[in-house]
Amino acid sequence: MSRERIVVLDFGGQYNQLIARCIREAGVFCELLPYDSPIEKIQAGNLKGIVLTGGPDSFAAQNARVCPKEIFSLGVPVLGICYGMQAMAQLFGGQVEKASLPEFGHTDIHLVDHALFADLPQDTIVWMNHNDLVTVLPQGFISIASSANCPVAAFADDARHFYGFQFHPEVKHSIYGKQMLQNFVKNICHCACDWQMDHLAQELIQGIQKQVGDGTLVVGFSGGVDSSVATVLAHRALGDRVQCILVDHGLMRKNESQEILDYYEGELGIPIQCVYAKDRFLAKLKGITDPEQKRKVIGTEFIRVFEEEAKKIHGDYLLQGTIYPDVIESGSGQAAVIKSHHNVGGLPKDIGFKGLVEPLRMLFKDEVRALGEELGIPHHLVWRQPFPGPGLAVRILGEITEEKLMMVQESDAILREEVAKAGLDRSIWQYFTVFPDVRTVGVKGDSRSYEYLIGIRAVVSEDAMTVDVAELPYPLLKLISNRIINEVPGIGRVVYDITSKPPGTIEWE
């Protein structure tokens, strides 16, 4: 029998990726699909269960997204979470109404004896986040959990294997939430839970071999975690039929392209053609100060250079390191565009290839890293901090010049070196220096100086959607500041950015 699969149907809730994560952690491959996906896509393979997520819609308002009816005839258990539960109740003739007392946050809940709650205490705390609630149970359903203001905090129709949670088991504030999802997977869907990273690596390698056949594959290689893991998989699958192109736009960190070449070409033997195009990019960026304009110029130029090189190679397929959040953002995500992210992996699909190969499109970042470790890629490469496609261009405010680039590269190298020495490099999501294009007065060697300012940005986060300021120890900050001012010509002052996201973003542009 093929790999077990649970499908999570996305109604637009904020925590949907976490549901998929919890289920994968339980050892079952799990995919998040838009709620209105074609039924053939939902039921493909060895489908063992379906989860309907929460979402912003309300049955009290018009145009609430409805649950596709056919999923209840597939013979697999269905679990609705929050809005997903309400959608299920509505479909089966129950009633959903606006709650007189909506519940948000930690909520005490009482559980009845049920396979979904096996091995859990009867009284526990869950995370609620709802305005509406199920007031009349559909026929065949019983309530299996209640809170002070929500008599139907969970329901079950054990004969048909349909279930609902009004609360969010996927968030960590629901103390036993993870176990509840695992109980669904094990006790209700009867999954064997034998899905692991090494199986995944084999599956992905075979998938690439099947898709590409005896053809060749071109990679737009950035050295970032996603493109590296995808490339190593492709190399294992196809050997020297993989050809990588690394476009060095000159906006990378200090020594970055050389380090990438040393490891991937030198150690792994993956042939990489490095195109040094710094002059070309800087010429195009001359005089440009608007952040969006910079991104567009870099994105367009990047594609031009890549196209020119790819044409010389005549590859059949194009490999991309697309990961799950990218798919969600461009698919069913509802988020507003804050910045038009230029991703070096985001190459156009119409540049003369037979098709795209995207082995990581079902994985989250930490799963990609786990896979990278499984493939034997060294820690420091697997755990590289995320780096924006336009590189240091979005860390230099105003026009980009060679001199400013040097100041950012050198100061950033010092920061990285000291953070790593302090053993903090794995616990901080991103840490880098920015160049605000401001000069300030100082005193150096008894005379007046008028030199540039450098900002340090260091943040902790789980997914880059929200971040907190990383609390770097003062002695470390002082050491870094001292080194930057002494070692980087042109810098006379260092400041520490203490803005969270929101309202700030991680990058300054």
Ligand code: XMP
């Ligand atoms: P912001 O600055 O929006 O960044 O909080 C969130 C994450 O995305 C990275 N970032 C980019 N990545 N192209 C990219 O590929 C871009 O244009 C871009 N802008 C920001 C940023 O480093 C952070 O990890």
